[in-house]
Amino acid sequence: MKIATFNVNGIGARLPRLLDWLAETQPDVACLQEIKTVDDGFPVDAITAAGYHALVHGQKGFNGVAILSKLPATETQRGLPGEPEDDHARYLEADVGGVIVGTIYLPNGNPQPGPKFDYKLRWFDRLRARAATLWATERAVVLAGDYNVCPTPDDLFNEAAMAGDALVQPETRAAWRRLTGDGWRDAIRAVQPSGAAYTFWDYQAGAWPRDHGLRIDHLLLSPAAADRLATAGIDRTVRAGERASDHVPVWVELRG
DNA sequence: ATGCCTATGCGACATAGA
Numbered sequence: 001m002k003i004a005t006f007n008v009n010g011i012g013a014r015l016p017r018l019l020d021w022l023a024e025t026q027p028d029v030a031c032l033q034e035i036k037t038v039d040d041g042f043p044v045d046a047i048t049a050a051g052y053h054a055l056v057h058g059q060k061g062f063n064g065v066a067i068l069s070k071l072p073a074t075e076t077q078r079g080l081p082g083e084p085e086d087d088h089a090r091y092l093e094a095d096v097g098g099v100i101v102g103t104i105y106l107p108n109g110n111p112q113p114g115p116k117f118d119y120k121l122r123w124f125d126r127l128r129a130r131a132a133t134l135w136a137t138e139r140a141v142v143l144a145g146d147y148n149v150c151p152t153p154d155d156l157f158n159e160a161a162m163a164g165d166a167l168v169q170p171e172t173r174a175a176w177r178r179l180t181g182d183g184w185r186d187a188i189r190a191v192q193p194s195g196a197a198y199t200f201w202d203y204q205a206g207a208w209p210r211d212h213g214l215r216i217d218h219l220l221l222s223p224a225a226a227d228r229l230a231t232a233g234i235d236r237t238v239r240a241g242e243r244a245s246d247h248v249p250v251w252v253e254l255r256g
Numbered sequence: 257a258t259g260c261c262t263a264t265g266c267g268a269c270a271t272a273g274a
Contacts, residue, residue, distance in 0.1 A: 009263070010262085010263045013262080013263060014263095034263090061263090061264055061265060061271085061272085062264075062271080062272060108273060108274055110274065148273095148274070162274090166274080167274060200274075202261075203260085203261035203262055204260040204261045205259085205260050206260085216274080246273085246274085
């Protein structure tokens, strides 16, 4: 079972690129982030025609996540528990063919310090709590998405250039270490323990041609999922396409 | 030190992204 994550940065603008990529790579599950539309605005017909079911947790103008799947998906959670006044559409989870799949759009957190950064750290803790609940089920779980954290200096082109950014702050990295320290397996680092493995290149300042990238899109695997890990990868070439997203798809292949 | 670029919304600029 191939499970992918792709921050599309606007489903409206990105639909042709998304359909190309689905047709080419045929993931069984695709977790989307930043669809930037309400549920009714999601292009269900085009996704259905491409051979996928769609679960959508949308929001007007920004945020919004979705789970596309070849098999029917049963929703298990919509929104992250723990902060009732949080109305951002950033989390959706489903059972797909016996695997629990979560699509995650963790807050960016800039500018920092400030309320957006505080929200990011709270959200990170709430995700860790949900992850612990899933961990306890001993099921195969894949938490895939845009975590908005560069875990180590290997995960960005220039540590000094990003020193003030919310994606690399010690508190952000500590939150990532707490989550992964619980035992969740970083799929890309399982197949490539060190070195650049970027998943995002800014639209600005020639970041793509200069390879000034970040690794911020991650798939975390529970033990039962990690036991089935066959391979994982990054579809880098998607970044070179016409009207590309600033993120590219990242995926894991599970045996069985 | 700052903006560079892109997507969206009831828009003719602002907000958000990272």
